[in-house]
Amino acid sequence: MEKPLALSQIEFCNVTKLYGPVAAVKDLSLAVRQGEFLTILGPSGSGKTTALMLLAGFVAPSKGDILISGKSVAAVPSYRRDQGIVFQNYALFPHLTVRRNLEFPLEMRGVKAADRARRVEHILERVHLTDFGNRMPSQLSGGQQQRVALARALIADPPILLLDEPLGALDRNLREQMQGEIKRLHKEFGKTTICVTHDQEEALTLSDRIVVMRAGQIEQIDTPEALYDRPSTRFVANFLGEANILEGDDFKNEANAAQLSGTVAMVRPERVCIAAPAAPKRAEADKRQSVIGKVDDMTYAGPVRKYQVRVGHSMVIVREHVASGQQTFKSGEEVRLEWLRSDVRYVAV
Structure with missing residues (x-):
C-alpha cells in the first residue's frame, strides 16, 4: 500500500516582497511538508534569505500570504511564531554560560526552574555537550558553539526549525562533522526544517528536497538526486555542481528524439x-x-x-x-x- 504524503505545514501563497521597485521575492508559492528537511539554495541576490526572513517574521510580505498549519501568520510577529532559529554567527549571548544561554528561551516562556534545569541537561546530552554547561561561548570551538545554537533552537520544542547559513562560519572538516550532527538531530527530533545556504554540497547532503532560486523565483524544486541528475535548466545544471554543455560544432551528435x-x-x-x-x-x-x-x-x-x-x-x-x-x-x-x-x-x- 502506498504511503500517503505528509500534510503541508508551511505554505507560501503567491508571496512577493518589494524593496522599492525591486522584488527580492516574486510570486513565491511553495508548500513544505511536516517533518521535511527543505533547503533553499541560490546565489547572492536570488531571494533565498528574504524567503527565510519572511517565514521567520522579520520582514512582512508586500503581497500574498504565509500559512503555518493552515493559519495565516503574515501579520503575526516573529516572537509569536513558535520557531527555532539558528543564525550563521550563532547569536549566543557572550556574557552567559552555555547553560544560561539554553535556559533563556525557556525563561521567556515561563517554564519553571526545575523543569528548565531538567530540559537543559537533557538537550546538552543530545548534542554531546554535557560537560560544557558552565563554559562561556568564547571558551568553545566553532563546532561546539554551533551545537549550542542548535540546542537553544530546539530546547523549547518548536514545531519548525529555521537555519540561516548554519555552517558558513566553519572550516571544511567541521562543516562535514556538523552536517552529520544536523542530520542526526533532524532524524531524532523530526522537526520541519528550512535551511538557507549557498553551499551546494551542504544542500545535497542534508535535504529531503531542494529549492533552487534565481532572481526571486523558484527555478526548480526536487529531491537532491533528481536535481543533480535531471536539472531542468542550464542555470540549475551549472549551479548545482559542474556541467559540461555540449553545444556548437565541437559536439556534432546524431539527432536525438529526446532533444x-x-x-x-x-x-x-x-x-x-x-x-x-x-x-x-x-x-x-x-x-x-x-x-x-x-x-x-x-x-x-x-x-x-x-x-x-x-x-x-x-x-x-x-x-x-x-x-x-x-x-x-x-x-x-x-x-x-x-x-x-x-x-x-x-x-x-
Missing part, C-alpha cells in the same frame, strides 16, 4: 571517461559518444583527479576517481573523451 527546441545537451564531469586516442574502445561503443581533445590542465585533489580538456573552442571537465595503475595525462597531451548517450541530459537554455 526539444530551446534545449541544450549536458553531461556531468564524472560521467566522462578519458583515455589515450589509440586506447581500445570501451564496451558498448555503439552506445557512446566520443571526441578528441587536448589536455589544458590537470588538478590532483586526493581521491579525485580533475582534467580540463579543450575540444575545439570548448572546454570539457572530467572528474575521475584516482586508482592504482591508472594512466594520467599532462597538459598538451591529446586524449579521447567518451560518455554514454544515456548519461546526456537536455536542459532548457
Whole structure:
C-alpha cells in the first residue's frame, strides 16, 4: 500500500516582497511538508534569505500570504511564531554560560526552574555537550558553539526549525562533522526544517528536497538526486555542481528524439571517461559518444583527479576517481573523451 504524503505545514501563497521597485521575492508559492528537511539554495541576490526572513517574521510580505498549519501568520510577529532559529554567527549571548544561554528561551516562556534545569541537561546530552554547561561561548570551538545554537533552537520544542547559513562560519572538516550532527538531530527530533545556504554540497547532503532560486523565483524544486541528475535548466545544471554543455560544432551528435527546441545537451564531469586516442574502445561503443581533445590542465585533489580538456573552442571537465595503475595525462597531451548517450541530459537554455 502506498504511503500517503505528509500534510503541508508551511505554505507560501503567491508571496512577493518589494524593496522599492525591486522584488527580492516574486510570486513565491511553495508548500513544505511536516517533518521535511527543505533547503533553499541560490546565489547572492536570488531571494533565498528574504524567503527565510519572511517565514521567520522579520520582514512582512508586500503581497500574498504565509500559512503555518493552515493559519495565516503574515501579520503575526516573529516572537509569536513558535520557531527555532539558528543564525550563521550563532547569536549566543557572550556574557552567559552555555547553560544560561539554553535556559533563556525557556525563561521567556515561563517554564519553571526545575523543569528548565531538567530540559537543559537533557538537550546538552543530545548534542554531546554535557560537560560544557558552565563554559562561556568564547571558551568553545566553532563546532561546539554551533551545537549550542542548535540546542537553544530546539530546547523549547518548536514545531519548525529555521537555519540561516548554519555552517558558513566553519572550516571544511567541521562543516562535514556538523552536517552529520544536523542530520542526526533532524532524524531524532523530526522537526520541519528550512535551511538557507549557498553551499551546494551542504544542500545535497542534508535535504529531503531542494529549492533552487534565481532572481526571486523558484527555478526548480526536487529531491537532491533528481536535481543533480535531471536539472531542468542550464542555470540549475551549472549551479548545482559542474556541467559540461555540449553545444556548437565541437559536439556534432546524431539527432536525438529526446532533444526539444530551446534545449541544450549536458553531461556531468564524472560521467566522462578519458583515455589515450589509440586506447581500445570501451564496451558498448555503439552506445557512446566520443571526441578528441587536448589536455589544458590537470588538478590532483586526493581521491579525485580533475582534467580540463579543450575540444575545439570548448572546454570539457572530467572528474575521475584516482586508482592504482591508472594512466594520467599532462597538459598538451591529446586524449579521447567518451560518455554514454544515456548519461546526456537536455536542459532548457
